[in-house]
Amino acid sequence: MRGALLAVLLILTAFASSADAAQRKKPVEASIARIPAKILFSKARAPAELAPQSIGGYADGCLAGGDELALTDPATLPAWQVMRPSRNRNWGNPVLIDFLERFARQARDSGDWPGLLVGDLAQPRGGPMLSGHASHQIGLDADIWLTPMPARILTPKERETMVPRKVVKSHFDIDPKIWTDAHAKIISRAAKDKNVARIFVHPPIKKALCEWAGKTGDRRWLAKVRPYYGHDYHFHIRLRCPPGNKACKNQPEPNPADGTGCGAELAGWLSKDFWARRQPAAPGKPIKPAPALTLAALPAACKTVLASP
Numbered sequence: 001m002r003g004a005l006l007a008v009l010l011i012l013t014a015f016a017s018s019a020d021a022a023q024r025k026k027p028v029e030a031s032i033a034r035i036p037a038k039i040l041f042s043k044a045r046a047p048a049e050l051a052p053q054s055i056g057g058y059a060d061g062c063l064a065g066g067d068e069l070a071l072t073d074p075a076t077l078p079a080w081q082v083m084r085p086s087r088n089r090n091w092g093n094p095v096l097i098d099f100l101e102r103f104a105r106q107a108r109d110s111g112d113w114p115g116l117l118v119g120d121l122a123q124p125r126g127g128p129m130l131s132g133h134a135s136h137q138i139g140l141d142a143d144i145w146l147t148p149m150p151a152r153i154l155t156p157k158e159r160e161t162m163v164p165r166k167v168v169k170s171h172f173d174i175d176p177k178i179w180t181d182a183h184a185k186i187i188s189r190a191a192k193d194k195n196v197a198r199i200f201v202h203p204p205i206k207k208a209l210c211e212w213a214g215k216t217g218d219r220r221w222l223a224k225v226r227p228y229y230g231h232d233y234h235f236h237i238r239l240r241c242p243p244g245n246k247a248c249k250n251q252p253e254p255n256p257a258d259g260t261g262c263g264a265e266l267a268g269w270l271s272k273d274f275w276a277r278r279q280p281a282a283p284g285k286p287i288k289p290a291p292a293l294t295l296a297a298l299p300a301a302c303k304t305v306l307a308s309p
């Protein structure tokens with residue numbers, strides 16, 4: 001592994017140096033294109049100095065001109081705090097950073113939610129990560145903990161080690177001792193925002209939201225709340241492509257048959273069969289992960305993002 005990283009560094013150095021790099025440009029580009037893109041993008045510690053652009057799709061793209069979410073709201077009592085800052089994943093399209101600052105302050109000021117504990121956004125130049133997410137690649141995705149923020153500034157150690165609380169008891173049930181109306185309010189507030197394309201939550205959370213929203217009133221926002229495994233201690237906010245980001249690929253609007261996804265779609269996610277199919281075929285034979293994305297599989301502009309100062 002260390003050898004591979006060293007090789008990447010050498011290749012990047014060759015790529016960046018000027019005179020003979022021009023001569024060797026073709027073979028060097030070819031080698032870079034075959035390296036898993038997650039290795040290249042995870043080594044970029046600072047954003048690309050380019051105009052802000054989300055490039056490509058949420059799970060196959062990168063970010064130019066990334067902006068950093070400050071670790072804490074500069075106010076005396078913060079509206080948000082970034083968790084696990086050592087991961088250096090508190091970067092996003094400036095539109096996402098503005099959204100989170102506004103969303104955090106409005107939620108706090110409304111009395112709905114005391115403040116956001118913010119998990120992963122994106123790497124400084126976006127792209128695939130070494131661990132944890134298929135998406136979060138173009139700086140428009142944000143994980144927000146479902147643990148309310150304590151009314152104080154967390155210590156650097158707490159930000160790295162504090163353990164979030166799951167709000168579910170299982171794949172099928174919410175934990176009624178943890179789940180509150182405040183959780184429903186913060187998720188629905190995000191879903192009703194016109195900039196938000198989708199929200200991902202573990203399936204029993206969607207069930208709780210459908211029940212909380214009741215049978216009448218505005219239920220259209222529920223269509224944006226998509227059940228998806230893995231979102232049991234956080235919810236995932238995905239913004240639409242911002243205006244002017246011409247290389248950014250929106251997904252089709254969520255369009256469940258019943259208008260909310262509270263019926264058959266949710267029942268599918270909550271069925272025993274569904275979860276049984278996700279078990280490995282035999283013990284010790286884990287489900288094979290998809291092959292790692294290479295730079296060649298990402299939009300061509302992501303090469304420029306990686307090579308920029």
Ligand SMILES: [Zn+2]
Nearest residue numbers: 141142143236
């Ligand atoms: Zn996420």
